[in-house]
Amino acid sequence: MNLRLSDLAPCFEGVIPSIIATAAADGMPNISYLSHVLRVDDDHVALSNQFFAKTAANVRANPKVTLILVDGFTGDQFLLDIGFVRSVDSGELFDKISRQLKATSAQVGMSEVMRLRSADIFRVHGIEKVPSPVESPPPEAVRPPVSLPRLAEAARAIERQSGTDEIIDCLLHGIRDVLGYSHGLVLVRDGGSSGLITTGSLGYARSGLGSEISGSEGLIGEAVSSGETTKVSDMSRLRRFGEAIGLEAELTENASRSIAFPELPRAMSQIAIPMIARGVVTGVLFLESESRLAFRDEDEAALQILAAQAALALWASEREAAIAEPRQAPPPPVPATGKPIRIAHHRYDDSVFIDGVYIVKGVAGTLLRLMMEWHLSDGRSEFTNRELRLAAGARMPELKDNLETRLLLRRRLEEKQAPLRLLRVGRGRIRLEADGPLALDAGRE
Numbered sequence: 001m002n003l004r005l006s007d008l009a010p011c012f013e014g015v016i017p018s019i020i021a022t023a024a025a026d027g028m029p030n031i032s033y034l035s036h037v038l039r040v041d042d043d044h045v046a047l048s049n050q051f052f053a054k055t056a057a058n059v060r061a062n063p064k065v066t067l068i069l070v071d072g073f074t075g076d077q078f079l080l081d082i083g084f085v086r087s088v089d090s091g092e093l094f095d096k097i098s099r100q101l102k103a104t105s106a107q108v109g110m111s112e113v114m115r116l117r118s119a120d121i122f123r124v125h126g127i128e129k130v131p132s133p134v135e136s137p138p139p140e141a142v143r144p145p146v147s148l149p150r151l152a153e154a155a156r157a158i159e160r161q162s163g164t165d166e167i168i169d170c171l172l173h174g175i176r177d178v179l180g181y182s183h184g185l186v187l188v189r190d191g192g193s194s195g196l197i198t199t200g201s202l203g204y205a206r207s208g209l210g211s212e213i214s215g216s217e218g219l220i221g222e223a224v225s226s227g228e229t230t231k232v233s234d235m236s237r238l239r240r241f242g243e244a245i246g247l248e249a250e251l252t253e254n255a256s257r258s259i260a261f262p263e264l265p266r267a268m269s270q271i272a273i274p275m276i277a278r279g280v281v282t283g284v285l286f287l288e289s290e291s292r293l294a295f296r297d298e299d300e301a302a303l304q305i306l307a308a309q310a311a312l313a314l315w316a317s318e319r320e321a322a323i324a325e326p327r328q329a330p331p332p333p334v335p336a337t338g339k340p341i342r343i344a345h346h347r348y349d350d351s352v353f354i355d356g357v358y359i360v361k362g363v364a365g366t367l368l369r370l371m372m373e374w375h376l377s378d379g380r381s382e383f384t385n386r387e388l389r390l391a392a393g394a395r396m397p398e399l400k401d402n403l404e405t406r407l408l409l410r411r412r413l414e415e416k417q418a419p420l421r422l423l424r425v426g427r428g429r430i431r432l433e434a435d436g437p438l439a440l441d442a443g444r445e
Contacts, residue, residue: 003127005039008069008078012039013233013293014100015072020047022058022065030054036097037069040121045082048097049118056120059084065122068130072234072293077130082122089118099226143180146302150178155309163424164314165410168200171285171310176202178306179299181287183264186275186310187213187220188283196220196284197362199408201262208262209411210360220284223272227281229300231271233293269294273307277315285310320427338436341419345369345442354418364408371432372440385428 011018018034032055036048045067049056059065067080088094098116154174161167168186175181185208186200195214201207214221222230267288275283285307289295295303344353350365351358360368370391374380410422419435 003078003129005042005045005124005127008039008071008127009297010071010073010293011069011078012037013072015234015292016070016075018047018070019068020055020065021068022055023062024058025061030058036100037067038093038097038119040093044085044121044123045080046093046097046119046121048116049087049120059120067122076132079128079130080124081126081128082124085121085123087118087120093121094119095226096228099222099228099230143296146298147178151302151305154178154306158306158309158313161313162317162427164199164317167310167313167317171306172200172202174306175285175287175303179302181289181294183262183267183289184285184287185262186283186285189224189281196224197408198259198261199283204262204264206260206262207411207415208259209415210364210408211259211261212362213261219270219272220286223274223284224281227274227276229271229273229304231269231295231300233269233295235268235270264288264290266290268292271295271300271303273300273303275307275311275314277311282311282314339419340439341434341436343372343438343440345440347442354416354420357416357418359416359418360409360412364412368409369440369442372438373442375432375434376438376440381433382425382429382431385430 014036018037020032020034021029022032023029034047038046038048040046047067063084065082065084067082069078069080070076071078094116097119154170154177157174158167158170161170171186172184175184183203184200185198185202187196187198189196195212198208198211201209219230219232268290269292270286270288273285273287274281275285285303287295287303342355345351345365346353346361349361350363350369351361352365352368353359359365367388370388371383374383410424412418413420413422421433423431423433425431
């Protein structure tokens with residue numbers, strides 16, 4: 001059986017370390033483990049070079065090298081006869097290996113230690129499967145290939161949506177229905193900082209809507225900064241991303257003013273796909289699975305297609321919503337009845353509490369306060385995205401149809417069963433409804 005590198009796809013996921021065997025000019029052998037091996041094409045592989053001075057010296061003295069790859073599913077081992085071609089320390093290939101190394105090493109707090117020195121490219125002269133005294137076990141699960149007709153329909157469904165919440169929901173549900181992944185998040189840039197905020201959630205016991213993370217570290221941060229998909233296929237040796245962001249699940253939202261990031265406790269695979277519209281990364285699609293090697297190459301490609309479609313749909317929706325509908329005569333105000341609703345706004349972080357329950361902070365908190373102030377001063381209940389953007393000024397993010405207004409605020413109010421609701425009443429227009437008269441304290445520190 002003539003094996004090709006494309007037949008060894010599970011060996012390049014980094015689940016089981018690869019081994020490189022070299023020999024010095026005098027024949028003294030040397031064995032080293034490799035953190036990353038990348039298939040360049042069917043004739044070449046690229047090896048990460050971080051610390052291996054002895055290996056590098058041997059390769060220069062004796063270019064004949066043996067590489068051992070291990071299938072992460074079956075444990076099958078393969079011997080590759082390879083020869084050194086060249087070393088690169090810049091360019092697309094180097095950047096790809098460097099991103100993956102940085103993202104995975106950040107999981108164990110070693111992003112500043114595990115830095116790529118170069119990517120060494122080798123030509124593959126032969127591949128041999130190592131005989132095993134026992135039969136290899138079958139893969140854990142044989143999944144069918146991605147259905148292109150169903151993928152196309154999922155992309156068309158996203159395109160048909162008009163509102164930001166519908167687009168994000170359609171993206172997550174399409175991924176679940178077409179690819180079978182049941183745990184995912186959509187995060188967008190927070191207008192007031194360099195971080196990201198969770199605006200869509202699927203499959204978690206705790207939705208995490210409104211949870212914030214840094215936009216600089218981990219898989220999600222790397223996807224944002226590089227604009228490229230990043231994944232980890234075996235989390236068993238890595239610290240969970242949810243721990244790395246420093247949120248303690250047991251802390252209450254009221255005390256910490258922080259919403260806990262959703263967790264899949266037994267996650268083994270994670271992937272972060274940047275959502276790019278017109279060359280700008282506006283958010284990230286983040287998925288995880290309890291299976292090792294969950295995200296195959298074709299799954300990754302399908303996710304990139306759906307994420308790109310959603311990013312463009314959001315961009316189009318936002319552009320249209322930037323032009324507010326002609327103002328219509330609002331319905332006459334109805335005198336508020338029922339129990340007064342106590343609302344506290346804290347200026348230092350724009351956090352909002354309703355009847356003592358933490359709701360949201362940051363840009364979203366600013367927008368909610370503005371709507372309540374206008375409601376109290378003018379008796380208004382309907383507002384446009386345009387006027388909210390003008391009032392909030394520079395703190396508003398790039399998105400014209402502000403996601404915090406349309407999605408995060410509405411869903412956080414629903415999730416907390418607050419006596420306030422936000423309803424969409426037209427393109428670029430929202431309505432605030434309350435179960436009682438508002439009592440706003442907007443001067444707190």
